[in-house]
Amino acid sequence: MIRLNGVSFSYGDEVALQDIDLSIERGSAVALIGPNGSGKSTLMKILTGLEMVNQGAYFFDGQRVDPKALADRTFAKNLHRRIGFLFQNSEAQLFCPTVADELAFGPLQLGLDEEVAEKRVKDCALLLGIESLREKPPYQLSEGEKRKVALAAVLSLNPEVLILDEPLNSLDPRTKRFLRSLLENLHRSGKTLVASTHDFNYLKGIFTTAVVLSQDHRVIRIGPYDEIIADQAFLETHNIV
């Protein structure tokens, strides 16, 4: 479903990713792990179509994703409908006056009619347990609530692929457990998950595959998640634990 061939990316002179080859199958759950600054967030932005590769090629469902393809509004909208992205900083992701507007923004932008959008708002609010926050301004919520609203806003688009940048970062244990079980259910329902994380224990049992990025921005290992997480010596050598 997702294929990266020899992808490199840099911000000016600063290299963020080097020669990445990666393939993600439909319905899989992939954890991106690596030390801070190894390029996990950049890789996820490339997968979402927010950053364009400098070298190599990115294919989503057999179609090449490049500036030319994204210039086509229909293609861009379709890509964003199929791939949902949860930013590391939820605050930056929330911009509407109320939580209900926030959840409805995506479906309405994609041209769904108001009744369908409202149904999605209700369903997602119920799924994330945020019905009571519907009329509140998102920027006045707690960190955990903001994360839930941001995730609900992404889920309201009903994406096939869910890309999550540090989804459990700076959350309290109860919210972490809630999101863990939600991610487990989403994966079970057939969604493809790609997430970067340092919370290995909380996310145990969700991921099938782990992709390890090194400090020099290369993929150094791809394998079963449990096997890689159990390899303490490897993780310590690469500054992951």
Place this chain on the structure above:
Amino acid sequence: MTLTEQGATIRDSDAFIDKSLRALTSTLAALRRSGIARVVRTGDAAVRLYSALMAVLLLSLSRGSTFPFVYGTALLVLLATRKAAVIIGVLKSSIVAALISMAVLTPALLLGYGSNGPLIALKIFCSVSTMALLAAETRWESLFETLAFIRVSNLLILIFDITLKYITVLGQYAMNLLWALKLRSVGKNRTKQRSFSGIAGTLFLRSGHMARTLHQAMECRGFTGSYVIHRRLRFGIETPILLGLDGMLITVFVLWGHP
């Protein structure tokens, strides 16, 4: 004043930090108050806004003191039914505005040309009280939304909403930076102003970074440059009451507003 290692107090110039913190705190508190104001239906918020604007317009057009006095009395009665914090907030801003106008008109009064001075101050008091009461009891987001009904661009309304969000978020960030500066400002330090410009620079960079992330977040959710507010006009019990009061206001204006 700060304490030296020997325990003696020395004068220091961190008044600007305290002032900035106070100003930010009050701005953020006002935004928070607006955020927790009771949710009103879109139609009700629109009627509130346009009733307030009409009252200000009628006050401006009125001649003589009868209409402003009648309106002012009714407004004070309405205000008396509100919570103490709302009353204090509204009166503080309107009394300050009336006093400033009186101060500006004092030379005219002294020269014998200011017979309308108290009337102007009264009109300013009533107008500012009306708008302050509206702002205190209606969420700013709801007020922005009502602009859509007078064909203000939906995208412009979204920009207002985002601006409001950024004032809160960056204000909170600036407060944290100022607290950090204050905590590290031990003893006499003549270069705090330099740190202050550092804070401004950091805020600028941070806002740029947040704006970029926001754009990406919008793009991710299908934003391609156009935005439509999908909100139906819904009215509650408040609308007929307000419209009734508007009718009474117009009647009073017609009868006593321009003798």
